[in-house]
Amino acid sequence: MKSRGILVLIASCSLVAAPAIVSAQTAAKPKISASAIQIAIVETGDVQIPAEFRFAIYERLVERIGASGAFRKVYRTGDRAADGIPDLVTLHTKVEGFQEGSQTKRELTTVLGATRVDVTASVTARDGKVLMDQKLTGRVRFFGENLGVTNDLAKRITKLVSAAF
Amino acid sequence: MKLTTTLIVAFSTATLAPAQTTTSGAPGTTAANPSVRHIIGLDTIKRNATGTLTVQNGALEFQTGKAGNKVPVSAIDDIFVGSETTQSGGKTGRVVKTAAMAAPYESGKALTILMRTKVDILTVSYHDPEGALHGAIFALPVGQAAQMRAQLIQAGAHTSPSEKPAGDRSKP
Numbered sequence: 324m325k326s327r328g329i330l331v332l333i334a335s336c337s338l339v340a341a342p343a344i345v346s347a348q349t350a351a352k353p354k355i356s357a358s359a360i361q362i363a364i365v366e367t368g369d370v371q372i373p374a375e376f377r378f379a380i381y382e383r384l385v386e387r388i389g390a391s392g393a394f395r396k397v398y399r400t401g402d403r404a405a406d407g408i409p410d411l412v413t414l415h416t417k418v419e420g421f422q423e424g425s426q427t428k429r430e431l432t433t434v435l436g437a438t439r440v441d442v443t444a445s446v447t448a449r450d451g452k453v454l455m456d457q458k459l460t461g462r463v464r465f466f467g468e469n470l471g472v473t474n475d476l477a478k479r480i481t482k483l484v485s486a487a488f
Numbered sequence: 489m490k491l492t493t494t495l496i497v498a499f500s501t502a503t504l505a506p507a508q509t510t511t512s513g514a515p516g517t518t519a520a521n522p523s524v525r526h527i528i529g530l531d532t533i534k535r536n537a538t539g540t541l542t543v544q545n546g547a548l549e550f551q552t553g554k555a556g557n558k559v560p561v562s563a564i565d566d567i568f569v570g571s572e573t574t575q576s577g578g579k580t581g582r583v584v585k586t587a588a589m590a591a592p593y594e595s596g597k598a599l600t601i602l603m604r605t606k607v608d609i610l611t612v613s614y615h616d617p618e619g620a621l622h623g624a625i626f627a628l629p630v631g632q633a634a635q636m637r638a639q640l641i642q643a644g645a646h647t648s649p650s651e652k653p654a655g656d657r658s659k660p
Contacts, residue, residue: 364621373568373570373609374566374568374570374611374613375527375568375570375609375611375625377623378529378611378613378623378625379527379528379623379625381621381623382528382529382622382623382625383528386528398620399620399621399622400620400621401615401619401620401621402618402619402620403618403619404618425573426573426574426575426604427573427604468572468574468575469572470527470572470625
């Protein structure tokens, strides 16, 4: 009898608290407004990463961010059409680490041979102000070729950018 | 026995010789590579489409079925060559491998070893008329990416002087 009373109390408390939690979550992250984004070429710094990975990340980002619908227009690096857009933001991707695995090892063992790319993705405004900055990791763990890591990474970055804008 | 050998040699010479002369093509045209896979980067071509890659009339051309894409050699900023070990057989190979997972005692995994193949990766960085940067990536049969790079340089493509063809970094 006593335990039933406690259960009822907990249930009623959670019902009261639930809308407060939801409103706190929605109020915490107001979306940043920008009509266009420019995707900068992937910076590698001192990290040794093959050119095909660098360009594949760039191409997949252009493709996925364009398909997400978060921005009216997506521009590539060097596109002169982006020069006159006042609220243009730029997505920078810097490679922090790269480990090339093996497709054969992955498929034979399922625990070895993973490919991973660690990056820092940041979005800056025209005046250089950093609007978003986060570390992310792209992985291929089981099936698919090593270049598949670029797809996983682009998917994660797009999700992050879509949530912020 | 000798006669049979002579006949085989004569027959193969007769059938292969004309084929070799036709692939050399007209001036300004290079041999078409029939089994090049487009990985990503050409707007009008689907990913993983297989077709021919040629350097002709001052452009790098990828042709698959009715679709095609041309990149003017003058628009090329850099060319990179790499290599990778991947699975052969394309989509069919993937389906067969997935089906083989159901084989008893994980014997289907043997297909992974049987179906692996080494490919060259050719990355071509270029800009469009608006100045926007693109990167087209192709998978070619082993040894052909370096040839293609040399052909592009000969045709006038720009490459960075520090860039050297990559060594064998593929892990089987």
